[in-house]
Amino acid sequence: MNVKKTFVALAAAAVTTFAASASAETLTVAATPVPHAEILEHIKPKLAEEGVDLNIKVFTDYVQPNIQVDQKQMDANYFQHQPYLDEFNKGRGTNLVAVTGVHVEPFGAYSSKIDSLDELKDGAVVAIPNDPTNGGRALLLLQKAGLITLKDDATITATPRDIAKNPKNLDFKELEAATLPRILNQVDLALINTNYALEAGLNPTKDALVIEGADSPYVNILVARPDNKDSDAMQKLAKALHSDDVKQFILEKYKGAVVPAF
Incomplete structure (x- = not known):
């Protein structure tokens, strides 16, 4: 060597x-x-x-x-x-x-209290993100699911004030997106961004009661x-x-x- x-x-x-x-x-x-x-x-x-x-x-x-x-x-x-x-x-x-x-x-709605959106009771508490676009995105998804109807001119910046019809009298709580997984057991339904859902151990494709399509x-x-x-x-x-x-x-x-x- x-x-x-x-x-x-x-x-x-x-x-x-x-x-x-x-x-x-x-x-x-x-x-x-x-x-x-x-x-x-x-x-x-x-x-x-x-x-x-x-x-x-x-x-x-x-x-x-x-x-x-x-x-x-x-x-x-x-x-x-x-x-x-x-x-x-x-x-x-x-x-x-x-x-x-x-x-x-794909953005989804989650619950620890119900297994289907049909089970949402009158006056149920629904938590959505409090930032302009994700809050509006949550409301648009709920409209697509038939739970609410937004005003005709509502966009991704919609807020609960833009709800035209709310047949189940859902009680909307606007909270910081990152906190939503942590308060899931305190509300009837929470609309959660997938990054926070995954971080909290939720499986969007299995646990979400309604979720956006891949064409989001x-x-x-x-x-x-x-x-x-x-x-x-x-x-x-x-x-x-x-x-x-x-x-x-x-x-x-x-x-x-x-x-x-x-």
């Missing part, structure tokens, strides 16, 4: 490794835990091979990820759909932009700023999120609770 040659080879390898890591570009992305952070963790090794060090920061709310990207504390985020982003930009005066769409999380228009998107959306690292991330590998990962891990949008 030639010790000198072995030492030289190891030293060269170490220099190469150091050079690769030194030249890697760090991309810090805010994400909610499930499925967004899980999907990002899945592609992290692949991106590292392409010179992108993916730094994933987990958040459990829908506000801070956008604020921190806008303030350049984060490079991007991955947790929301376009209607929510549009309302956020409008309400906060931000100018965040979508880089690419990745997946759909609310595609979850990778979001950045106008100044960095076209950067080389961001485009590598977008490409990785659209890979066949990610599609298979989503299909196998979430079994219909999360659906690829590409």
Whole structure:
């Protein structure tokens, strides 16, 4: 064994490794835990091979990820759909932009007290998200299920004030989306975003009493700023999120609770 040659080879390898890591570009992305952070963790090794060090920061709310990207504390985020982003930009005066769409999380209604929507009693308490787009999305789903009728001009920004007919006199409670799984046993029905449902151990395809179809228009998107959306690292991330590998990962891990949008 030639010790000198072995030492030289190891030293060269170490220099190469150091050079690769030194030249890697760090991309810090805010994400909610499930499925967004899980999907990002899945592609992290692949991106590292392409010179992108993916730094994933987990958040459990829908506000801070956008604020921190806008303030350049984060490079991007991955947790929301376009209607929510549009309302956020409008309400906060931000100018965040979508880089690419990745997946759909069919929105569902859950209960720990009943097994069918037909069992909802007069005056039942129904909890919905209190943010403009997800609250409206919940009401639109309840309208599709025949429980309420909204005013003709009601959109995704609808609130309980836009309900035209409420034959069961449902009592609507508007609460922060992240808290809904925790208060499920305190209400008769809760409309829960799939990321929070999965995080709470609910199976949307089995536990939801009514759920959006896979044709839901609310595609979850990778979001950045106008100044960095076209950067080389961001485009590598977008490409990785659209890979066949990610599609298979989503299909196998979430079994219909999360659906690829590409």
